[in-house]
Amino acid sequence: MTATLPVAAHRTSRRRRTIALTAVAALPLLLALAGPLIAPHTIDTPVTAPFATPGDGAVLGGDQLGRDVLSRVLHGGPLLIAGAFLVAVVITLTATLIGIIAVLRPGLGRAVERSADVAILLPPLLGIMLIALAWPGGGRWAVIAAAIILGTPYAVRVVAAAASPLATAGYVETALARGESTPYIALREILPNLRATLLTLFGLRFVEAFYVISMAGFLQIGPQPPASDWSLMVRENASGILLNPWAVIAPSLAIAVLAISANLATLALAPDTTAKTVTRS
Template sequence: MSIFVIGYYALLLGASCLAAYFNKRSLFMLLFTLTLVSFIIGIVGGVSALWFVTGAAALILLAGMTAYGFREFLVQILPGEASKEFKTAPLTAAFGMFVIFTYLVMGIFAPLIAPHGEAEVIASAFAPADDTMLLGADQLGRDIFSRIVYGTRNSVGLALAATVLAFLLGAIAGLLAATKGGWFDQLMGRIADVIMSIPSLIFALLMLSIFGPSIPVIIGAVAVIYAPRVFRLTRAVAGNVVVMDYIEAAKLRGEGTWYLIRKEILPNSTAPLVAEFGLEFCFVFLLVAGLSFLGLGIQPPTADWGSMVRENATLISFGDITPLIPAAAIALLTVAVNFVVDWMLHRSSGLKE
């Protein structure tokens, strides 16, 4: 038995005993459960499996410390009520906000961060990593790290634009349907039913096959696909507001439709709609990445994470995990946005810990 294995189990058992001694029940259960699971993993996978568990635990610990530091930074720089809100935010939400902030910086300052251009050929095909290429070269000799950085701007920017358009279309239609009611409400509901009955990927492939895979067509097709989902939620939320007494009072005063939406309905529907925006962004982001992987998304030589996975998939056969890096970037942003959305939904529901 190696020194690493002895130290590994000694550390876990010692930490478990300390947690039990100081009556930290939840921490003790976590540590001792990890000890038992590690014992089974060690028998099945050997020392290499324990190293993997150690690395995963170190990454989780690093993520937790980063989230805590970023949350405290926000608490210090934000004023008044905002500071109090972030003080009680869970570490998962703080980690999500840190990831979103990192992606935002990468997208805005991509030309300054990337050492090479997104379409610049600087080496031979699949050249290994060196001092000038942190992740090596792709199938055409372009720097993969630079393309990942530029892909932040292109992939996230396209998904964000499509989400904003879908949200505007769906939210406006839902608010009008809830306010006006009658035949307009029924018509918009049936249109939404028809669009939602078509599988999103098939609908997107059909539109892009007919009109071509240009960026405006991608944004328009994705917006049409996801606008009915926003319409349904907005209609449900606004429908609970329009029956309130103050809405009836505003109507008796002679207020118009747009006044009711802007001043009465929308301010009382903001929280669930903001959370829905985050969820819709995740759906749109994954759909756009899938279209790019199929070759119908952002077209080359523009850098895009979905197409980068497809273009460099050959490297996986040689044991190189480089093609998984853009896939991991997609997954990380999706998880981060969901962390923040979960926190926002928790806040808007009025639940307390």
């Protein structure tokens, strides 16, 4: 004899876990976005001696020019988060559109697959440098464009791989038999079944864009001094790490904490794919 156990406990546990993970992930993100509002000083005002240790004038000490490290860290979050978010959104939307159409149009799909394979072979660092240095004026927008261009091919392959089994599902074949258009099938039949894949893809693209923009800042390809960019702060203050370690540790921790927070947010919001019922004999 087989009976179905209640699933209320599972759903309650899942809901509590989602709330807890969302709260843990949201706090650092909100703090980073609100940083400029609570920073005690401006980003370019010297308040202490160069590489001064933490004291009354600067909670985390001074940087190479005597500017408040804490204030510069608090000012550095919004633009970095906005850039990574923009990259993740554009890549996810573009990959979704191309990936779904590719599986519904096999001829186009083969061309997309070959093009993506070639693009993926380009070393990311070399690609970023080529695109950013060729971009008129360079700067943050050049790095964002490079991250989008280099991140889209891989994302297209992920979406196409997830959508391929759905394209041969019975409900899709039924829609094709009814004469439904490609946009209808893509939006109404396939896209709703890709929610978990797309949410995970968005989270991964956000974290990757976060690291790409940070790496470019460290290499001084993107934001330029006196911008309060976290990775740029690490590079600028590396020479004084023994005098005031916080000038390097604080922006490094900020990058790591926000990347982890983005992963936790993705994990919390991902649809539950576990079984909804448990059976016993």
